[in-house]
Amino acid sequence: MLRKPVEAVLFDMDGLLIDTEAVYIDALQDAARDLGIEMSLDFCHSMIGISGRECDVMIQNFYGAAFRIDRFRERFSGHAKRRLDSHLPVKPGVVEMLDFLGGRGLRLAVATGSGRLTAERHLGKAGLIDRFAAVATRDDVENAKPAPDVYLEAARRLGVAPENCVAFEDSNVGLTAAHAAGTMAFMVPDILPPLREVRAKCLRVFEDLHEARRLLEESL
Structure with a gap:
């Protein structure tokens, strides 16, 4: 299922890492x-x-x-x-996923549509910011999601080609951006289910990050 060797993992923030x-x-x-x-x-x-x-x-x-x-x-x-x-709730499975990926030595980044001040404040309050080698935000790119810019910027900051990145998204707009960037994109829906055309762009749709981690444990 993973088309290329995985060197990094990119995460959306709102609705995926933090339940906002x-x-x-x-x-x-x-x-x-x-x-x-x-x-x-x-x-x-x-x-x-x-x-x-x-x-x-x-x-x-x-x-x-x-x-x-x-x-x-x-x-x-x-x-x-x-x-x-x-209250700033972290989504189920986030900590376990980050522990697993960190243990595998993979580089991690956030690619969010939020602005930098919001992203850093929320990731810091949630106790997650030190988990990531890079945080790319709406403020860092010309075009917002569904354009691929923020995912391309996150991969660039890690020094990894987008095609060697796994990306996790919760929204149809975000998944479209991750796919357009050339990443290996997975969806963990939050409020809205994937649209048919978006589902076709996902490598897989997961119920939560616990399920996603279990698959990666078998694949990496």
Whole structure:
């Protein structure tokens, strides 16, 4: 199943390493209610895997030119911060996966659509940041996911060719980016299941990182 020798493993952050996506959806809907509007769950789901910068554009376009995206972003950030300051949950299987890969001497990196300050704060608070040799963020690249830029940047920072990297993603947008970068891409869905066209780009879809680790133990 692994087409090339594996030299490194690249991870998305939100929804894969850290259980933040549900928190962000709640914060989006709370911010909308603060401003006297409703934001549907379907619209929130359409932003999963999309960077904050691009989400702002989507929200502005959806609600129109008169919508105060700055006020919305302020309310959203406040709601999200209060929730995440009280509890920043790590997804099941993360620690065991990182222990296993580290024991095999593989280089590890994060390739996230979040900005650098958010990524470093969340990875640090979750006790994960020292596990990674590199962290590539939305701030480090020209194009956000589903473009491959952040995965290419993560591989570049590790000094490993993308085709010798395994990538783990939880979202359809992220998996599309990892596949476009030429990595050996796996999906561990968080909130949304893989689309048919995205599933075709995965080497495999796992229930969680425990299952993914067990397969890698047999393959590496």
